[in-house]
Amino acid sequence: MKTMKHMALLLFAALFTLSGPGASASADAGAQLSKRDIDKCYSCHEEKEDQHAKGAHANTNCLTCHSGADEHVKVAKSKDPVKRPSRPDSMACLSCHKNDSKRMNWKFAEHHKAGVECRDCHGMHTPKVNKRFDLALWRTDKNTQLCANCHQDVLARFNMRSHHPVKEGGLSCTSCHDTHGGKQTSLVAKTAQCTQCHQAVRGPHMFEHAPAAEDCGNCHNPHGTPNRKLLTLAEPALCLQCHSVAGNRHGQTTANANGLRISSTALRNCSSCHNAPHGSGIDQHLRF
Amino acid sequence: MNASKKLKVFVPCLTVLTAAIAQAHAEEQTGTLATTEVTVKVIGFDASGGPGAQVHGGATTWSDDRDSGLLADLDIDLKLGDSLVLERKGFGPDNHRGSLKGQAAGIGFNGYYSHLRSNGHAVDYTTRPGSADNPVDPAYFTEVGHTNSGFLSRFSDDSPEKVNYHVERTAYGLAIKFKPELLGKGSSFSLAFDGYSRDGNKFATWVAGNGDFVNGAVPAINPADPNDTHIRTPQRWRGYEKPVDEDMGRISWSLSLAPADLFQLAYDGGYEKFNHKARTILIGDFAGLLDNGVTVSPGSVDMPLHFIPDSTLTTHAVRIAKNFGDTALAAGYGMSRLKQDSYLDDVSAGFDAADRFVGKISTENAYLNVSHRVSPAVSVEGHLKYYSRDNDSSMEADGLDRDIRDEWGVRIANIESMNYGLSAMFRGLPAKSTLTVGWKREDSDRDLKYNPISAPTNIGVWPSVSLYTDSTVSDEVYLKWLARPMPGMTLRVTPSYTWANKTTLVTLPEKAFNLKTQLGYAMPNGMHLNAYYHFKDKENDNNSFADTAKPTNGPVVITNEYAQKADDTFHAAGFSLNLSPSETLTASLGLDWVQNDFDTYFFGTNRRRFETPIVFDPRGVSNFKVDTWSVSFNGEYQANERAKLSAGYTWSKSDGNLRTSGLQATGTPAESQNDKIYHTVHSLILGVDYALKKNTNLRVGYAFDKYEDKTYGDLSGDVHTLMLGLALKL
Structure with missing residues (x-):
């Protein structure tokens, strides 16, 4: 056990000394569309303009997240644009949202390993719409309703006689769970x-x-x-x-x-x- | 007006004011989208029966009437672009919450509060010993002597008979974050305060020691026996109202840096203070409640019950993360120190400050994770995690009147564990699937302290009389298969197998097979199907007891060993279907089933475990097998442009047995009843949302919650709730 502890400390030290240039995933952040170009997008994607105006990305241009959008714009006039711009994956999102200590270990997060992308929980244009329609969740917060989309087995346990007050809205799933982390990167004891x-x-x-x-x-x-x-x-x-x-x-x-x-x-x-x-x-x- | 009442009045006022200010501010902005919806609600409720249907957030009026009443509340939903979001949800004075968040000029901020009343201790009171569904056994009293267990013949409830047991918890917090726009690229700093207060009362029980009560008339049973305590003994098992008054405040800070964009560095720290402010009840407080001339022993008058210390927790953590092209690393180190701040001598005159027990617990955590993408189709990962917990508490407590140190059980002086593992992920497999193959190991050691026995005594807890062992070494192999065989469909299959050479506790698996499967399918027509099945079979017969003797001045003698065997099987299955058969109708249905099936041996002993010679006797096998079913239906119908109707119903039932054959006597309550777990929950919700005008909606809702318990009938109860709301979009 002591040997393992020393090995771990050595590895930590080694990591600190590694100082090569950092690489991070990046979308086409450098390719900035002008206001006129964004209008081009909206001329076809009218509903997205409305959504953008309400969302957190209201001032973000399309190319920041959708790689391949510039080519898409060029061929859009053909009325049959074969090449669709890509939907951003988690690494593309993190190219902007990387300076948040809560998300820095996404690479090793349980959700990431399970193939969950940012867009599965976060609406890129507007807040995410829940897939699960359940009036029993009428007092819960939005985060819990979102979690219930996938974690039905856990939700069922809140119907049991003894449960934490999540359905009642007293707590949220995120009161206890770090959705952007996991056990491997947790620094707290089990209790x-x-x-x-x-x-x-x-x-x-x-x-x-x-x-x-x-x-x-x-x-x-x-x-x-x-x-x-x-x-x-x-x-x-x-x-x-x-x-x-x-x-x-x-x-x-x-x-x-x-x-x-x-x-x-x-x-x-x-x-x-x-x-x-x-x-x-x-x-x-x-x-x- | 206490703090809770002030909050109940203050928070709605504050939220309305903030909403008005924000709305006015929005009107001054050009090009900023502002939406505000305020819903004024009137809520009426009528409750009957036991507290089972009102455990969390059960309705009460502002004047604390729990049976029926009428009250008003307010919902607020305000969005000012992305710069300010204010929300408040109110379901009456027992359940309301609010949040505020916003950002401006590189600074983000948020605040929140929530208030919830829990009636969980009313459940404890309803099922207290001596109640109709949980009677005591007079046979204990009639046995000759009855000094050791005769107290079980009677339970004395010293709490006011109709105490409205509840705990109200109000949580609150504020945080401010300075973003990179302000601090420079890659840097951020946040400062937060979180806290809560808990007020109320709870039902607590206790059992006095054999010498805590003295005196009393000794008429019939055996007056010639100087040790006859039959007048005192039946008074030893008691229940009382324990006040709850505590608060917690935590300041935390977080600094995130990306020096020259070489790596990400984060430092998190925290300082937390917990204060227990309620008076600690002493045994002497019960002096006036004893009968037949029994009094509290002078040596026990100052003995505290359920002492809760104040404490301080400090934490620090450093984490770094770095990407080298296809390689990612993450490492972190964290530590915490928990220190006791109040002591027995603070709550009782019977203790000496010079002989304090001072509690100190330290923990350390560290992790190292490495992942590398070998090719577009293959990536590998390794992880290592270290944890240690040191109990640095002082071992002396001479101020305690009882010679308790001679009876100490197992004490964990230190836990040290290492978890590590390797995995490989393969992408681009058939059915658009990925497969992860992995192995991990848990290796933990404990420094267990057993009672140091000084000759010639033969009292003490020996490792041979405890199922606790000092180490766990277990391995697990697993597969994670994720497939997307067709558009909208996701299939997950995750089997794993665990085996262990050593297990510290029987709750840990010696062998376990675990399977998780899940299917999600978002169909082109808008239907969404989700289905799952989980299975776990866990067993352990690693740990054993042994007959143990410790002759005076002699060595410990261990003879027969008895292995405990725990076998736990778990099933969970369910599905849900969300569909929209037409543009005006949305519906969903769901079904869930969970089964727990647990077997273990029951052991009896001829005496307490710190006494010798001790002989173990396997008494029988328990079987805990409970099925829980849950069914829900929901529907929403847009009847016309103005009216939307909604309805939902959830039913849940737990039904099963807890068999304790071989150990439990037929007696009170009847074995058939005692072995049974049977309760159901019904929840019906009906709603109408009607647009009176373009920006005004009338909302009417009705909810009916019913809890039925066939084991503890006094818990059964129901509550009707009718809500009338006027939503104004400003």
């Missing part, structure tokens, strides 16, 4: 994502519950579950996969008995007695 809102359970605790200190996902599914408190399994199964039950404290006698059946009063919710499952400042049994 840090959750404790940026749930500070009250992060401690530091004198008595930690070790699985909780490692990864909230050991016990919780953040999207939704049929169990209480986002638990991946109902109690007591969740607890008893790791813990044994001491008969002399959960059974009905004071003897060091083992093998007696235990009432569901004790088993139904372990947390009814062990009410500090994330850790305690004072009790080693995590009761309070």
Whole structure:
């Protein structure tokens, strides 16, 4: 392990010393159309003119994003322009939007690896129109509605009894997820994502519950579950996969008995007695 | 007027004012497109039954009436070109939010707030021990002695009977960004403040220790026994109202540079302060609530319950990214320090500041990613990620009255993990597909601290009585196939297989097969189909218990081993179809199914795990198997130029069993009920949008939410909501 750590540090150092000229993807940014040329585009693409006027790219000319547009313009008069200008891929977008620390690792982002392009989420001309029509999302924010287009399996979990308030609009998918990054480029601990809102359970605790200190996902599914408190399994199964039950404290006698059946009063919710499952400042049994 | 109430009044006023100013500003601009829509809403609601249908953002009036009422709210949607966007959405005083963002002269700014009330702790109260659906077991009391578990015969609810348990969370933030137009090419700097406050109350339970309560008349059971605590014991299990009052403020900053356009460099930092302001309840607070002459032991009077420390978190991170033609690199390093700021002696006179436990947690993260395009058809990638967590907390806490250090369980002093892997992507394959083949490994080590036992005691937690182990070494191979076989169609198939020689926890897989598939098809006629199927089979029998003895002054003796086995199977499938059969009609339907099927052994022991000799007894096998179905229908119909109708219905049901055979007694509640998980959710939404004038729309909406629970019947409830809105496009 130590060797690996040293190797990593060496690689970091090597990276810093590499200072060759940076290369970045670029569209035809240098080929600036004049206002008259843009008007040429709009003379055919009238609807895009309206859309552009409303969008964030209102002052961006067509050639900045659509490579091959100049040739397209030349042959457009033929009424059958065979050569269509390309739609910008993510690298073309990043040629302008590169100076944002949130997008600098797009190359290694989960979405990028899954073949998702910027245009799949961002409308180039106007805000993206959602493909999914679902009135149950009437209180959610626009980002969540956009995510729901593809992540139907996750959306289904918000219909479960216990769920984070995403459908209710209290949270957005982007409250937790970095859409332009991924696990490979994350610099936070597994628990840090959750404790940026749930500070009250992060401690530091004198008595930690070790699985909780490692990864909230050991016990919780953040999207939704049929169990209480986002638990991946109902109690007591969740607890008893790791813990044994001491008969002399959960059974009905004071003897060091083992093998007696235990009432569901004790088993139904372990947390009814062990009410500090994330850790305690004072009790080693995590009761309070 | 408390902070929350002030916010409720202030924010709508501020948003209306901002909208008016922005509109006036827009009118002065030439060539700037401004749109403003303000919707004034009146909302009426009527709720009945339990809190199950109102867990998040359930309706209440401005005067806090939860059953029924009438209230007003406001939606604002303002856009001033690209320079200013203001939005507010209001669904009543329990659920509203707003945002403002804009840019000018190389400076971008944004702000937001959101307010949500959660009634989750009302659910906890409804299902408290001793309630109709969760009764206690009097049999615990009638056993002779009953000193150890007799407290389970009775639950004492010390909270006001009709406490309206809820927590209101208000989040807010402001950020300003100085863009390259201002700082020069490739440079930007942002400064942000984020915060929240949480107010309310929650239902908390606790169990007093055997010596926390003293005295009390000792009539019948065994008065000759000086250890007979039967008067005191049934009073030990209690519930109370725990106040919630906390806030968090975080200042973060980010600097991004591209020196001479050679590489991108980013530095992110943050300083976060969390304050727990509510009073900590002490055991002594319950003195007046005990009966039959029982009192709180003088040594326990100052014992705090559910202590939450204030804390400070500082973070720093540096990241760089660089492209060398076909090669891209990204590297980063981050660290955090979490420090405890308030202590037991701050909340209780029973503790000494000189003997504080001071909590400190440090983490370090680093990554290195390299990708290289070998040819237009092939690219390769490697990644390496490092993580460490150090618990630097002080190990001494002499101020604690109990000799708790002798009973400590497993403590993680340090975790160090390395994840690394390689992958190759092949493009231009048949069906316009790409295929990624990859392998990755997780290698983690822990420095686990077990209780240091000093002779001659035989008390302590030994590695042999814990399923926790100090390392995980697992490998995973995977394929990712993405195809676009025809225009508009996307097919993804992602199988993976994981195997591990060592697993720290049984929740980690020793063997796992995972398959994800997804089909998306945007048809030329405007229909859009999405379908998926996920499967995961995970099992682990790597970790084991062992019978352990520790004779006084003797060595630890380990005998029989018992392997735990956890087997978890997961299915999820669904589809959705969006269609527009005509220009005036849009419809969608969706179906989802999720199944969790989990088996594990239940183990009993003859005594607590820090006592020896301890003997394990495999008691049986649990089976948790629950299916959740979800169906939704939605439709929107443009009846004429003025009227648009919409309707949606969502139904969800979770149905399954939690079997604890071998361990659980038949008793209270009935086993058949206790084993069952069965609840349904219905949600119906109807809406009309009618254009009264060119710029004025009347909007009427009706929503009906119903929750039914057959296990915890008192949770069942429903709520009707009627909304009337007038939308004005200014």
